[in-house]
Amino acid sequence: MKSAQKSLHSTTRILVGIAGAVLFIALFVPIWQIQLTAPQYPEGLELFIHADKLTGDVQIINGLNHYIGMKELHKDDFIEFTVLPYIIVALGLIGLLTAVVNRKGLFFFWIIFFALFGILTIIRFYLWLYDYGHNLDPTAPIQVPGMSYQPPMIGYKKLLNFGAYSIPATGGWIMIGAVVMAVWAFLKEVKFKKKKI
Amino acid sequence: MTECNKNNNFNSNLIILLMKNKLIKATLIFSIVTFFGACKPKTTADAISGNAAQKVYVAPGEHDEFYSFTSGGFSGQVAVYGIPSGRLLKVLPVFSQDPETGYGYGEDTKPMLNTSHGFVPWGDQHHLAVSQTDGEYDGRWLFANENNTPRVARLDLTTFTTDEIIEIPNSAGNHSSPFVTDNNEYVVAGTRFSVPFEDEDGDIPISTYADNFSGAITFIKVDPQSGRMAIDFQLKTPPVNYDLSRTGKGASSGWFFFSTYNTEKAHTLLEVNASQNDKDFILALNWKKIAEMVKEGKGRKVKADYAHNVYDHNTHSATSTILNEVHVLDIEDLEGVAYYIPCPKSPHGADVDPSGEYIVGSGKLASLIPVFSFSKMMKAIEDKKFDGDYDGIPVLNYEAVLHGEVQKPGLGPLHTEFDANGNAYTSFFVSSEVVKWNVKTLEVVDRQPTYYSTGHLTVAGGNTKKPYGKYLVAWNKITKDRYLPTGPELAQSAQLFDISGEKMELLLDFPTIGEPHYAQIVPASLIVDKQKRIYDINANNHKYVVKNENDTRVERSGNRVDVYMTLIRTHITPDNIEGIRMGDEVYFHITNLEQDWDLPHGFAVMGNNNSEVLILPGETRTMKWVPTKVGIIPMYCTDFCSALHQEMQGYIRVSPAGSNTPLRYGTGDNAPKE
Numbered sequence: 001m002k003s004a005q006k007s008l009h010s011t012t013r014i015l016v017g018i019a020g021a022v023l024f025i026a027l028f029v030p031i032w033q034i035q036l037t038a039p040q041y042p043e044g045l046e047l048f049i050h051a052d053k054l055t056g057d058v059q060i061i062n063g064l065n066h067y068i069g070m071k072e073l074h075k076d077d078f079i080e081f082t083v084l085p086y087i088i089v090a091l092g093l094i095g096l097l098t099a100v101v102n103r104k105g106l107f108f109f110w111i112i113f114f115a116l117f118g119i120l121t122i123i124r125f126y127l128w129l130y131d132y133g134h135n136l137d138p139t140a141p142i143q144v145p146g147m148s149y150q151p152p153m154i155g156y157k158k159l160l161n162f163g164a165y166s167i168p169a170t171g172g173w174i175m176i177g178a179v180v181m182a183v184w185a186f187l188k189e190v191k192f193k194k195k196k197i
Numbered sequence: 198m199t200e201c202n203k204n205n206n207f208n209s210n211l212i213i214l215l216m217k218n219k220l221i222k223a224t225l226i227f228s229i230v231t232f233f234g235a236c237k238p239k240t241t242a243d244a245i246s247g248n249a250a251q252k253v254y255v256a257p258g259e260h261d262e263f264y265s266f267t268s269g270g271f272s273g274q275v276a277v278y279g280i281p282s283g284r285l286l287k288v289l290p291v292f293s294q295d296p297e298t299g300y301g302y303g304e305d306t307k308p309m310l311n312t313s314h315g316f317v318p319w320g321d322q323h324h325l326a327v328s329q330t331d332g333e334y335d336g337r338w339l340f341a342n343e344n345n346t347p348r349v350a351r352l353d354l355t356t357f358t359t360d361e362i363i364e365i366p367n368s369a370g371n372h373s374s375p376f377v378t379d380n381n382e383y384v385v386a387g388t389r390f391s392v393p394f395e396d397e398d399g400d401i402p403i404s405t406y407a408d409n410f411s412g413a414i415t416f417i418k419v420d421p422q423s424g425r426m427a428i429d430f431q432l433k434t435p436p437v438n439y440d441l442s443r444t445g446k447g448a449s450s451g452w453f454f455f456s457t458y459n460t461e462k463a464h465t466l467l468e469v470n471a472s473q474n475d476k477d478f479i480l481a482l483n484w485k486k487i488a489e490m491v492k493e494g495k496g497r498k499v500k501a502d503y504a505h506n507v508y509d510h511n512t513h514s515a516t517s518t519i520l521n522e523v524h525v526l527d528i529e530d531l532e533g534v535a536y537y538i539p540c541p542k543s544p545h546g547a548d549v550d551p552s553g554e555y556i557v558g559s560g561k562l563a564s565l566i567p568v569f570s571f572s573k574m575m576k577a578i579e580d581k582k583f584d585g586d587y588d589g590i591p592v593l594n595y596e597a598v599l600h601g602e603v604q605k606p607g608l609g610p611l612h613t614e615f616d617a618n619g620n621a622y623t624s625f626f627v628s629s630e631v632v633k634w635n636v637k638t639l640e641v642v643d644r645q646p647t648y649y650s651t652g653h654l655t656v657a658g659g660n661t662k663k664p665y666g667k668y669l670v671a672w673n674k675i676t677k678d679r680y681l682p683t684g685p686e687l688a689q690s691a692q693l694f695d696i697s698g699e700k701m702e703l704l705l706d707f708p709t710i711g712e713p714h715y716a717q718i719v720p721a722s723l724i725v726d727k728q729k730r731i732y733d734i735n736a737n738n739h740k741y742v743v744k745n746e747n748d749t750r751v752e753r754s755g756n757r758v759d760v761y762m763t764l765i766r767t768h769i770t771p772d773n774i775e776g777i778r779m780g781d782e783v784y785f786h787i788t789n790l791e792q793d794w795d796l797p798h799g800f801a802v803m804g805n806n807n808s809e810v811l812i813l814p815g816e817t818r819t820m821k822w823v824p825t826k827v828g829i830i831p832m833y834c835t836d837f838c839s840a841l842h843q844e845m846q847g848y849i850r851v852s853p854a855g856s857n858t859p860l861r862y863g864t865g866d867n868a869p870k871e
Contacts, residue, residue, distance in 0.1 A: 039630070039646055039647075139469050140469075141468055141469060141472040142562055144564055161629070
């Protein structure tokens with residue numbers, strides 16, 4: 001009985017294993033994207049946030065941002081790009097390990113790690129968006145009184161003549177999938193525990 | 198329990214599980230929220246109605262209703278489009294050389310491009326003004342500005358030719374130009390770049406801009422009969438930039454309004470430094486009073502060199518004179534004729550509505566449109582409602598002059614024109630749209646997107662006392678995907694709107710030459726009946742005219758050879774010329790003897806370091822040729838003139854320098870024989 005309590009439900013192991021495995025994909029594809037539309041940009045503009053860099057129309061967006069006094073986006077300004085790949089690798093490995101080693105302790109450690117990572121990332125992202133949207137150059141050519149340009153964290157927001165859509169990219173959907181699997185596994189474990197009692 | 202039942206149980210259990218399971222519900226809700234939250238709102242698709250095609254189709258053989266005289270921008274020329282078809286009718290050479298006609302290449306037209314800096318082969322043509330009588334177009338002349346080497350041109354609208362160009366001294370960046378007073382008394386030109394005046398030391402550090410540089414507003418008098426231009430006087434002003442201006446009319450006749458920016462007096466990084474002040478100004482000028490002051494002897498003479506070039510349709514050639522003096526008044530010395538109206542923010546346009554009562558300021562970085570009232574302005578002046586002064590010129594109190602503000606009209610208003618129904622149409626560059634609003638109530642009536650980022654717009658007669666309305670053209674700055682791509686460099690785009698109804702209707706999208714900054718849309722009826730079809734050969738007073746084939750000849754005077762030549766269907770006289778030598782300068786004086794409609798001839802010589810010349814019926818043109826090689830050099834007519842155009846050719850024999858080949862010439866039986 002005691003050994004049964006320390007090991008995991010088989011569904012849990014599968015879920016965590018898959019979650020861990022797919023997380024690695026997030027290293028090679030963009031995680032988040034911001035799509036921009038404007039009347040004079042029929043071709044649209046896009047910004048992709050990867051684990052380790054920014055891709056898309058970064059240069060064009062930086063050029064436009066200078067009119068409103070927004071800081072330029074540069075990879076080197078974000079320590080996250082150095083640290084994030086390691087965290088994702090760690091999450092992936094620990095997930096796979098949990099599935100193999102089949103230990104409840106490791107599983108809960110992974111869950112807490114994942115949860116903290118998720119919460120911190122969301123907070124960090126919000127703070128960056130706030131900073132860039134509010135700390136504007138006071139000598140900027142275009143100054144609309146009271147206006148700030150904080151891009152949306154998720155969803156749509158109009159900023160002057162630009163419509164900004166902030167949505168997950170491939171990597172983001174994968175992570176969301178991994179979160180779903182993690183929660184499912186967590187509930188499985190907790191319910192199973194309850195059932196036993 | 199049968200297998201069937203077991204399955205049913207399983208299915209229903211699954212559904213219950215799915216519905217009860219909070220996790221799955223949560224995931225579903227989350228996904229839906231994300232999906233819809235991230236959904237792009239639908240943009241209003243182009244509502245091109247079915248009969249747009251009919252409204253712009255001008256059937257074969259039919260004519261357009263309006264001429265659009267459209268500026269060529271950095272091409273230096275003026276383009277003529279037909280409205281509503283959007284068809285390009287002609288490109289008129291004004292400030293740039295035109296090798297197609299020989300404008301600026303041939304000896305008769307080269308003087309047109311002469312300046313105090315010497316010969317300038319290119320210009321930057323921004324704005325146009327059709328001559329006005331009592332605040333309405335009279336269709337006699339078209340005035341055009343040159344922004345780079347400050348000049349104003351006058352085109353004759355019976356011949357569609359550039360007949361006069363006057364340079365503007367003490368000026369740089371002739372942007373706020375040309376704008377006519379409501380009875381064509383003056384063509385007014387203001388500067389965009391302030392510089393030291395010609396009677397001051399110009400070799401000074403650029404950073405002394407605020408103290409030593411000056412703006413200039415020039416009043417060019419126009420002779421009401423001949424159209425001849427002469428600079429009556431100039432105003433020397435503080436170093437602010439003048440962007441656009443408009444004459445007062447009706448109630449405000451006698452006044453002129455200029456949008457000014459860079460009141461920060463910046464001389465570097467203007468993008469930032471000229472955008473700092475919350476408000477710049479509209480300068481209100483009582484030009485009638487100033488002109489009287491000049492008559493009374495106010496002001497001083499300043500020594501400045503500037504060219505005045507005139508083309509004569511009887512001598513078919515241009516003469517260039519350098520003038521040396523201009524009459525200048527310092528604006529600070531004048532009382533009661535100049536006032537500043539505060540206007541947010543880096544205003545581009547200062548536009549006067551047809552009644553003359555309302556003045557619209559379009560601040561290109563502003564998020565509202567202020568509309569000022571002329572009668573309120575006069576009252577504010579009377580009541581001395583000033584908020585201090587700027588360099589000695591009284592600044593009126595904003596609220597005291599304001600009629601009202603159009604709130605949240607769009608982003609980046611630039612320029613406004615009007616229809617005859619009390620509506621204003623403003624172009625918005627940043628939000629890429631045209632917005633229609635009511636001048637009195639200040640309410641937005643309609644908005645339509647432009648493709649893309651419109652700069653100026655033109656309403657037929659939109660700057661006059663009685664606009665024709667009906668059509669509006671938005672002249673755009675960004676083209677991208679509007680037409681078939683043509684490599685990285687694309688033509689500018691223009692959209693034609695039907696503004697006869699409550700809502701504006703997009704009719705047509707057409708590409709333009711150069712970069713149209715502005716246009717004047719004039720009813721064809723004002724112009725078509727006065728058109729010249731040929732030049733009367735009997736009135737031809739060209740120095741080297743030949744009115745008869747018998748008078749054709751070749752004459753030598755030292756190293757200079759003059760060829761007196763005629764062209765008529767379908768031969769050149771003389772078409773065989775011998776005795777030209779290396780080291781000669783040969784001048785072909787070619788007269789087109791035709792007196793028939795649409796029968797130009799062209800003329801070109803092989804290897805000529807020069808362009809061809811186009812000669813209209815009854816005209817004479819002089820083309821210079823310096824022979825480059827010994828041998829036989831062909832010449833021919835370049836403009837298809839008749840069934841045997843291909844046979845309209847000739848030969849020139851070039852002998853070595855110092856040879857004694859006799860000078861012989863002729864056509865047919867008169868051609869030199871062995």
